[in-house]
Amino acid sequence: MTMIRRSIDTPIRTDLDWHTTWKGEDKGLIKCWEVGRQLAQSKPELAEAAGRDELPVTNWKGGVSRTLKKLDKYGALKYLAQWQGLRGEDLAVDLAREVTITCSKTGMVVTFTPDVSKFLDQTTEDAAEGDEQDGRSAPGISEQSLFS
Incomplete structure (x- = not known):
């Protein structure tokens, strides 16, 4: 199964263990999508930005806060979800395909990819250009965030 789909009308799951959530067939994409739905309620400014086709910064690699010298970058499918x-929106992410979105606020072109090495390799470049979050490099979700 490469296409992960879920209807927006589907209730958010509450009873899954860590292994099922993050290591299951969907590779954690459903959880990321559910967290996005919850963030839309708790941080409506993020939902409004996303609704304007902006790519706001979150814990996953793919959001952009400003225009960098290099106008394109890679992001995680987890960010896309x-x-x-x-x-x-309904969840619709193909685990085998890249999706490219242009941020309406910054003009940055982000390609969301299943190839983790593509966005891990650019972390050093982003840090050199000052693409930071909360005063630290933003390579993706912190380990601590997985358990809270």
Whole structure:
């Protein structure tokens, strides 16, 4: 199964263990989408930004806060799933395909990819250009965030 789909009308799951959530067939994309739906409620400014086709910064690699010298970058499919949740959309992410979105606020072109090495390799470049979150490099979700 490479296409992960879920209807926006589907209730958010509450009873899954860590292994099922993050290591299951969907590779954690459903959880990321559900978190996006929850963030839309708790941080409506993020949902509004996503609704304007912006790519706001979250814990996953893919959001942009400003225009960098290099106008294109890679992001995680987990960000794409969370972004769809923020927008109130059905989840529709193909684990085998890249998706490219241009941020309406910054003009940055982000390609969301299943190839983790593509966005891990650019972390050093982003830090050199000052693409930071909360005063630290933003390579993706922190380990602590997985358990809270």
